[in-house]
Amino acid sequence: MSFAEVLNQTAATAYLQKSVLGRVPQALLFCGPCGVGKKKAALAFAKALNCLDPRCRQTGDCCGVCAHCKAIDGGIYPDVVVADFLYQARLEVKKDPGDKGYEEELEKELAKQQRIKVDTIRDITAKSQQKSAVNGWKVFIIDEAQSMQAEAANALLKFIEEPPQKTVWVLLTDKKAAMLKTILSRCQPLQFAPLPEETVERLLRQANPEITDPALAARYSQGSLARAVRAAEALDILHAAEPGPAWPAAAAAALPRGMVAARQSAQAVLDVVMLALHDAWTQAVDEKTRLAYQQALKKMENYKIAVLRNVSPALTVETALMGLDKLHIRI
Numbered sequence: 001m002s003f004a005e006v007l008n009q010t011a012a013t014a015y016l017q018k019s020v021l022g023r024v025p026q027a028l029l030f031c032g033p034c035g036v037g038k039k040k041a042a043l044a045f046a047k048a049l050n051c052l053d054p055r056c057r058q059t060g061d062c063c064g065v066c067a068h069c070k071a072i073d074g075g076i077y078p079d080v081v082v083a084d085f086l087y088q089a090r091l092e093v094k095k096d097p098g099d100k101g102y103e104e105e106l107e108k109e110l111a112k113q114q115r116i117k118v119d120t121i122r123d124i125t126a127k128s129q130q131k132s133a134v135n136g137w138k139v140f141i142i143d144e145a146q147s148m149q150a151e152a153a154n155a156l157l158k159f160i161e162e163p164p165q166k167t168v169w170v171l172l173t174d175k176k177a178a179m180l181k182t183i184l185s186r187c188q189p190l191q192f193a194p195l196p197e198e199t200v201e202r203l204l205r206q207a208n209p210e211i212t213d214p215a216l217a218a219r220y221s222q223g224s225l226a227r228a229v230r231a232a233e234a235l236d237i238l239h240a241a242e243p244g245p246a247w248p249a250a251a252a253a254a255l256p257r258g259m260v261a262a263r264q265s266a267q268a269v270l271d272v273v274m275l276a277l278h279d280a281w282t283q284a285v286d287e288k289t290r291l292a293y294q295q296a297l298k299k300m301e302n303y304k305i306a307v308l309r310n311v312s313p314a315l316t317v318e319t320a321l322m323g324l325d326k327l328h329i330r331i
């Protein structure tokens with residue numbers, strides 16, 4: 001995989017390619033919605049810095065097939081670390097990989113992840129101080145960087161300020177405003193734009209040919225592949241029955257089993273409903289209807305909070321959909 005596979009982010013990838021050939025910043029901050037290629041671009045950047053192909057070394061790109069590129073793609077290159085919730089969950093599992101029940105425990109830990117913790121930052125900053133195994137570039141990618149606990153962010157500060165030679169930090173976030181100013185001021189920001197609807201639809205078809213209505217899911221994606229995947233699932237739930245008296249209960253019953261999955265799906269369902277309400281609101285012709293949509297949107301916000309606060313996802317979805325009864329929205 002090369003930079004060309006990071007779709008529709010030409011300004012960001014051109015900047016990265018140029019910096020591979022010239023001066024590499026100490027720390028970068030990739031900002032933009034989830035699911036638009038930030039992690040892909042960070043990995044392409046890590047590969048471009050370490051690629052063994054002589055032609056790629058002249059263009060600042062990566063070949064995707066040399067031993068280094070393959071190891072980075074496989075997550076086994078010692079100098080490139082992606083610190084995300086999966087990485088953190090692996091640190092927290094008490095068992096060793098290969099032990100009986102490891103995968104189950106990992107799954108449980110993963111479901112609990114909400115913030116990047118100070119212990120995880122200490123783990124990767126310690127790695128940043130070790131000598132490179134192959135004398136290449138060390139790249140430390142921190143996903144969901146806005147979720148770092150204050151203690152974690154503070155622990156990271158001096159490392160991004162004075163990294164050892166040939167070391168670069170890449171922070172990824174979809175909520176730049178939630179990040180500490182001290183971190184922001186030390187990172188070179190790079191903006192990632194939402195993807196065009198057609199691109200999301202195409203990627204969605206490639207990723208999962210079984211999705212019922214990729215075009216509709218793309219319409220509810222807000223330019224993010226990750227949101228499109230969630231929207232596709234939400235649409236299946238919402239289309240479990242025709243709109244009518246049985247609709248709310250049928251949709252609630254179509255939520256997945258298991259609290260974590262049900263909660264996520266309920267959030268996705270409410271997101272889709274909110275986008276549909278928002279569309280209807282922009283097209284409403286009279287003030288009274290507009291007001292009704294506005295009030296419904298406010299209620300949906302509250303239902304989303306309720307789901308996060310452990311109110312039953314099924315009950316919340318059912319109640320939320322019953323409230324749409326007279327609004328005539330099409331999803």
Ligand SMILES: [Zn+2]
Nearest residue numbers: 051063066069
């Ligand atoms: Zn390569």
